Amino acid sequence: MLTDVYGPGVAVCARPAAGDHRHRNTVDALSARPIAVAGGAPVICSAGGTDPELLAQLHEGGLPVGDDLRDFRDEAGFAARLTEAVADGLPISMEYPHPTALCPDDRVVKTARLVGYLNNKATISTFVDPRFHARRSVVTRADLAEAAPAATSWVLKAATDDAHGGSLDVYLHEAGERVAFPAFTDVLGEFVIEEYLQLTRNWGVQLYVAPDAVARLLAVTEQRVDDTGVYVGGRFGPVSPPPADLLAECLAITQRAADLGYRGLCSLDCAETADGRLVMLDLNFRITSGSIPLLALQSARPDALDGYAESVKLTAATPLADLLAHVRPALDAGGVLITSGHDTTRTDNPVVLSTLQLLVHGDDPDDVTARRRALTSFTR
Numbered sequence: 001m002l003t004d005v006y007g008p009g010v011a012v013c014a015r016p017a018a019g020d021h022r023h024r025n026t027v028d029a030l031s032a033r034p035i036a037v038a039g040g041a042p043v044i045c046s047a048g049g050t051d052p053e054l055l056a057q058l059h060e061g062g063l064p065v066g067d068d069l070r071d072f073r074d075e076a077g078f079a080a081r082l083t084e085a086v087a088d089g090l091p092i093s094m095e096y097p098h099p100t101a102l103c104p105d106d107r108v109v110k111t112a113r114l115v116g117y118l119n120n121k122a123t124i125s126t127f128v129d130p131r132f133h134a135r136r137s138v139v140t141r142a143d144l145a146e147a148a149p150a151a152t153s154w155v156l157k158a159a160t161d162d163a164h165g166g167s168l169d170v171y172l173h174e175a176g177e178r179v180a181f182p183a184f185t186d187v188l189g190e191f192v193i194e195e196y197l198q199l200t201r202n203w204g205v206q207l208y209v210a211p212d213a214v215a216r217l218l219a220v221t222e223q224r225v226d227d228t229g230v231y232v233g234g235r236f237g238p239v240s241p242p243p244a245d246l247l248a249e250c251l252a253i254t255q256r257a258a259d260l261g262y263r264g265l266c267s268l269d270c271a272e273t274a275d276g277r278l279v280m281l282d283l284n285f286r287i288t289s290g291s292i293p294l295l296a297l298q299s300a301r302p303d304a305l306d307g308y309a310e311s312v313k314l315t316a317a318t319p320l321a322d323l324l325a326h327v328r329p330a331l332d333a334g335g336v337l338i339t340s341g342h343d344t345t346r347t348d349n350p351v352v353l354s355t356l357q358l359l360v361h362g363d364d365p366d367d368v369t370a371r372r373r374a375l376t377s378f379t380r
Contacts, residue, residue, distance in 0.1 A: 001039035001064045001299060005265055006093055007211040010109060011042040011070070011085040014287045016096040017162065018075060029342035029355050030096075034287055036339050037295040038066025042090060044081045047071040048342040048349075051320055061337045062300040074348040093264055095286040097162060109263045116161030118257055118285040121192045127253050127283060132246065132270070134279040136194040144191060150179045153196035158184045172196070198274040202281075203242050204234055204290040205250040205268045213263070215254035220247070221290050223269065224310070233372075234290045236297060236309040236359075246270055246278045257285060265291045289313070293359045296339045301361060309361035310372045311339070319345055320354040327356065330375060335362045 002012055015031030032049020034041075036058045043066045050071045058065045070085065072078040082102045085092060092103050096119075097112035105111050117123055122138045138159055139147040148154055156171040171182045174196070185191065202225065206218040220242060222235040241247070250268045257266070267290045269282040293311045297304050314323055320343035330336045340357040360372040 001037050001295065002034055002041040002043075002066075003039050005208045005210065006041060006109065006263065008040070009090060010093050011044060011090040012038065012093045012095070012287075013044040013082065013085075013098070013103075014095040015044065015046070015078065017098055018078075028344070028347055028349065032342045033289070033292050033340045033357065035066050035069060036061075036063040037292060037299055038069075039064040040067060042066075042068040042070055042085065044070045044072070044078070044085060046342060047073045047346045048320075048344055049340065051341070051343055051346060053324060054320060054338070054341045054343075057324065057331070057338050063296055063337075063339070064299050073346065095264070110261055113161075114261055115285065118260075118262060118283065120159055120161050121157040121282070122159035122190060124280065124283055127256055128280045129249055129252070132249055132278055132280045134195055134197065134281065136192055139191055139193055141185065141189050141191070144181070144185060147193050148173065148179060148181075150177065151175060155194040155196055156182070156185075157192040157194060158188055159190040159192050160188055197271065197277075197279065197281075199271045200274050201240060201242070201272040203239070203270050204288075205242070205247065205270060206265070206288075206291050206294050207250065207254045207268065208265045208291075209254060209258040209263050211263060213258050215251055215258050217247075217251060218265075218291070219294055219305075221294065223290075233311040233313065234293065236294060236311070237305055237307055237361075242270060242272075243278060249280070253280070253283065257283075267291055289357065292357070293339050296337060296359060297361070301337065304361040307361060307363045308365040308368045309359055310368055311357065311359050312372050312375060314356045314358065314376065316354055317352050318354055319343060319352070320356075323354050323356045327358065327375060330360075330371065335368075335371065336360050336375070 012034050014034050016027045018027050028046035028048050031045045034043050035049050050069055070081045072081045086107050091109050093109040097116040153175040154173050202223045204221045204223045209215050222239040224233045226232050265287050267284045267288040270280050337359040339359050342355045344353045360368050362368045
């Protein structure tokens with residue numbers, strides 16, 4: 001549970017700053033991810049994640065659902081909830097940076113400046129031992145076209161302290177294809193160009209820093225990515241482990257962040273390449289879509305960690321009730337756990353969009369994969 005990670009009496013705020021950009025459709029959903037494993041920790045969360053039917057399903061799954069959910073429906077409500085938590089004397093654990101006017105530095109578990117710095121794609125080399133560096137460079141918007149030619153393959157990442165969307169700001173280019181720079185290149189001034197790697201194994205190493213400032217390993221997961229290189233879910237349980245020196249470096253990186261004042265969950269993305277290199281790809285110092293399913297399994301299905309599990313996200317332009325009806329037969333059959341959900345119709349967002357995060361588990365890895373794929377075939 002979150003209280004095991006953060007200690008008692010800490011309010012968790014896992015919502016990025018909304019700003020004036022396309023991420024408005026997703027930031028509220030991120031705030032709802034910790035609800036299922038919050039236990040007694042206060043959570044500042046979107047009302048889209050507190051749908052009564054959804055909460056009932058989380059309880060039915062045996063999860064330690066938060067009993068102090070401070071929900072909001074709009075920007076004003078979000079600011080009011082943060083202000084109330086500060087007034088209540090609760091330290092705030094920001095998973096993404098927010099203005100000090102909302103979260104003063106003396107009332108937070110880790111400062112916005114630190115969170116932004118740790119999650120900026122341009123700072124990874126300052127935390128990672130050179131043995132595990134991928135080839136990457138930081139370029140300005142003015143130099144971007146020259147640094148990213150169509151003839152070669154590369155990965156483009158946003159370099160910003162805003163840390164406002166995890167994998168939303170990643171673009172993969174394959175040699176010979178037409179370069180079509182994504183929207184974030186129009187609003188940001190700095191970017192990371194990274195080599196395009198052929199990966200044979202890809203891990204998400206899940207760790208946390210407790211209030212005693214010691215970095216600890218939670219578990220190692222394997223990552224599934226789509227054709228564009230974006231994370232689409234994890235594999236949990238008896239995964240193939242990373243080499244010992246790579247795992248030791250993940251702990252060392254997390255301890256370096258702890259020494260700077262970081263507290264909370266983190267997920268470090270690392271890989272083995274086709275030519276035998278071990279590289280660190282991303283440092284995600286926040287609650288992630290890999291850490292929540294892991295905490296859910298540990299809380300509600302600890303025996304499932306001896307078997308196999310895969311996470312998946314369903315997204316549809318429909319009310320949440322439709323998605324819940326779609327997964328109901330699988331829930332009744334067993335071996336499926338809802339770990340979070342969100343419905344924009346319970347907020348002021350005019351875009352109708354629902355999400356469900358699910359975890360499929362069992363003893364047979366092929367069966368788990370087949371049932372996970374079957375869940376993605378949603379039609380209204």
